[in-house]
Amino acid sequence: MDIQLLRQELNKLLHEKLEPVVESSDLNSEFPMEAYRAVAQAGFGGIFLPEEYGGGESLEGLMVVMEEMSKFSPGFALSTMASFQLFGYNIARLGTAAQKEKYLKGLTGEAKIGCWGLTEPDVGSDAIHIKTTAKKEGNDYILNGSKTFITNAPIADYFIIIANSGGSGFNSGSARQAGSAFVLEKGMKGLSVSKPFKKHGHRCSPTGQIFLDQVKVTKDHLLGSEGSAFADMKHSLELERFLIGPMVAGMLETLIEKCVSYAYNRQQFGQPILFFQLIQEKIARMRMHLEMIRAATDQGVALIKEGKPATNLATALKLYGGKAAVEMGSEAMQIHGGNGYMHEYRVEMFMRDAKLLEIGGGTNEMMLQILAKNTIKEVGKKYGVT
C-alpha cells in the first residue's frame, strides 16, 4: 500500500465532500450521507477488509484512514469505523463465504451501513451478562430483547447482534460461553430501531436503540459458532482500542493547527498570544501527546502484524488517548478564549467529541481494571498473590 498516496487521495476527497458539511452535520445532528457514500464507494472504508471484496487488507492503511477522517470529524470517523470495522471486519473474520459475499460487497459497493450491538439498557461494562436472548427452535433462532447506545443503529442496513443463546438447554451455560452473534438486516419482521439520541458530542454519528421482538432467523444468520461470541470479540475489541490512537492523533493535529494559527493572529497586550509561555506550554503538551500516541499506534501495528500479544498496549493507548483528547480539547478551547466557546471556530466540537473516548468501547475504569488485573497477575506470581 502506497501510504502517502492513500493519505493524499483520501484527504482530497474528504476536503471536498466532508469538510463543507462538518459544521452543519454537527449542529443539526445529521449524518453526512453523501460523504459516507463517497468514502465507502471509493474503497477507503474497506481499507482493512479482504482484497477480494474490494478491500485493501492494510493495517497501516486503516490507521491512516482513521486519522484523516478524525482530522475533519471524529463523529464521521466513528460511524465509518462502526460500519466497516465493528460490522465489516467481524463479518470478514467470522463470516461464511455467503455472508462475506453479501455483506462485504454491500458495504463497499453499495455504501450500505453496518452496526454492532452489544450494550443493553441494563448491561454496559458488565457486558457478558446480556439479557437479549436467542432461542433455538429447530433450524431457527428466535431473538428477543433490546440494545442501546448503538452507533449507526438508526440508519443501519445491517446489524450484528450479540445475544445469549444459552447452552445445551436454554440458559444453562455460563454467561461467557452463552454469547452468540447474529447478522440481521433492516426490514426483518420484529426488528426496529429508535430515532437517534440527542447527545453531547459525535452528533453527526447517529446513536440509537435496537428492538428485537420475536425476530426469527435461520441458522445462516449465525455469525461464527454458537457460544463463541465473547471469545471472538476479544480480538476485534483490541483492534478497536488501537483505533483510538489514530483518532486522537487526527484530532490533535487539527487542534494544533487551529491553536498555532489562532494564537499567532490574536493579539493581546501588544503581541500575539502565541508568544506567551503559558500558551506555548499548552501547545507543547499537545505535541507531547501526539508524539506518544503516534509511537504507541505504530508499535501496536507492529505487534498485531507479528501476532504478538498487544492487549496491554491497546488498553493503555485507549486510556491514554481518551484522557489526552479530553484534556487537550479543553486546552485548545482555552487558547481560543471566547471564540473557542463558539461553534464557529470548530474547537469546542472536538472537545465534545473527545469525551466519548473515555466511555465508549470500554470506560476508563474498565481499562484501568484490565491493566491492574494483568499486572498483578504477571508480577504477583512471584509473591504468591492468588
Place this chain on the structure above:
Amino acid sequence: MKIAVLIKQVPDTESKIRVKSDGSGIEETDVKYIVNPYCEYAIEEAIRTKEKIKAGEPEAPVATVVISLGPDRALEALRTALAMGIDKAIHIDSEGKIFDGFQTAKILAGVLKAGAFDLIFCGKQAIDDDNSQVAQMTAEFLDFPQVMIIQKFDLTPDSKGALVTRQVGGGAREIYEAVFPLILGCEKGLNTPRYASLPGIMKAKTKPVEKLKASAFLGDTGPLTQFIHYQLPPERAAGKKLDGEAPQQAHELARLLREEAKVI
C-alpha cells in the same frame, strides 16, 4: 491507439510561497505539491477516451501513458495519475536543472516522438509559472496540429481524429476537426476529474514507471529566455490612524483621500 498525457507537478494553491533569500527560486520545504489542476482534466479525458473505446470494442488496443519532466518529487504526481487509471508512467528526470519553456518543449517532443503517440492531452497552462507555451512549442517541434483551451472532446467516428470545442470571446464557440497525431490543451469544464479509488491506489503500485533523463533529449538546445530572480510583491504599507474628535477625523480623512490617495 496510444494516448499520452503531459502533466506538471506544481505547488498547491493553498501553500504559502516564500522566495529564497537570494531570489534564485522558491523555498521548497513545507510546500505541498499537487498535480496541476488543468493537467487533471487531461488525465481524466485520456482515461475516459480509453474507456469509451473499450466500451465499444473491448479488444481494441489502447494504451495511456502519463509523462512528467521534473525532479524526483514529480513521481508523486505520476503515481496520482496511475491511481486514477492511467496505464504507465514516464518520469523524465530534470537532473537538478531548471528549463525554460522552449527547452521543456524540446525534451517532451523528443520523448513523445520516441513513443509514437496518436493523441496527446495536456493542461492549457501550469498554474505555477502560467507560461502557457510548452504544449504549443512541443507541437511545433513535432509538426503536429494543436488546439488549446478545449472544453469538449469527441473522437471522430473513424477514431482517426477528434472534434474539439473551444470557447472564444463573447461566449462563441469554435469547433475544430483535427486528425491524429494531435496535441490538445485542456480547460476547466472539459470534465470532472475522478478521485483515485482504493483499488486504483493498490493497482498503481504494480504499474510500470519508466525513467528517462532530460539531457538525453535536450542535446545542446539552450534556453530562449533567461530567468533572473523571483520577487514577491512589496509588503503593503502600514495603515494610518486618525486622531481627534469625529469632525476633525472626517476632515482629515477627506483631505487624505483627495491629496494622498487622489480618489476623490
